[in-house]
Ligand SMILES: O=C(O)CCC(=O)C1=CC=C[C@@H](O)[C@@H]1C(=O)O
């Protein structure tokens with residue numbers, strides 16, 4: 001197939017609940033929705049998950065829009081695509097810019113699966129009918145508010161609760177939560193807020209029976225995490241440090257982590273995600289699908305990839321209603337008894353609410369691809 005045109009829409013969506021981590025608070029998502037058209041009536045959608053500012057990684061919504069328009073999309077113009085795996089090969093000469101590349105690559109996977117009449121999950125090799133769902137809770141102003149939020153999440157049926165920590169809001173706060181919820185599956189996400197000087201703090205956390213501690217150290221580190229993992233019993237999970245299959249391979253070789261949080265955008269797309277899933281599955285490393293506060297389009301891709309056998313822990317794939325008053329897809333992503341049903345219809349499995357998408361679009365551009 002050939003692409004006829006690609007439209008990139010910059011979208012601003014207000015979040016239902018502000019989301020605070022060690023690097024700031026988000027009340028809105030400023031993101032890109034990429035629509036790939038084959039000119040024959042089929043379209044595929046992808047989502048660029050970069051934050052508005054380059055605080056999670058070196059990419060930001062504005063840099064991704066520029067990269068797509070100036071460098072990435074022109075490289076795909078006129079390409080004859082027999083399988084969406086070819087997109088990452090065509091874009092390989094472009095260094096990093098992973099979230100920008102993943103947005104168009106995901107749109108082409110969706111378009112291809114739609115044309116083939118198969119679900120995105122099936123196109124990726126998914127085997128699960130439902131995926132287990134966890135909830136990521138931002139840093140709350142008080143421990144009491146956090147305990148209340150955890151209680152509501154447990155009552156809602158989430159299979160795992162992720163709690164953000166930062167210096168001054170960590171050990172005592174987690175002890176309070178563990179006292180209130182002795183049997184709940186709990187993990188901590190530090191978003192790189194600590195250093196090897198904090199080893200004793202993480203050793204103290206070993207008493208809390210956490211499922212994992214996510215990205216405790218620098219966002220681009222693998223070696224220091226090796227030393228931390230050797231010093232604690234709680235499994236280290238890497239998020240920001242893993243930008244590619246090779247990063248994952250090296251992290252496993254160095255025993256820097258026992259769990260990986262895979263984010264499709266962070267690693268450059270679905271083809272790279274499949275390589276990491278196979279590596280983890282064959283290495284006995286636990287894997288789960290992280291979230292970037294996506295709309296229903298990115299969420300559809302996350303549910304599809306999480307349906308693969310190697311994803312064996314609940315992901316940050318909460319339902320649409322956790323994030324948005326109204327999602328840009330229909331039906332919305334819903335959770336039942338802590339699980340989300342994997343769509344079986346062609347492509348991503350959810351229709352895009354094009355009028356709402358237009359209303360939320362703050363700017364857009366279209367690149368002819370023939
Ligand atoms: O999308 C979700 O619900 C999970 C959001 C989440 O935990 C994160 C989103 C973006 C960056 C980080 O703050 C954090 C993460 O590190 O996983």
Ligand SMILES: [Mg+2]
Pocket residue numbers: 189191214215239240261290
């Ligand atoms: Mg994380």
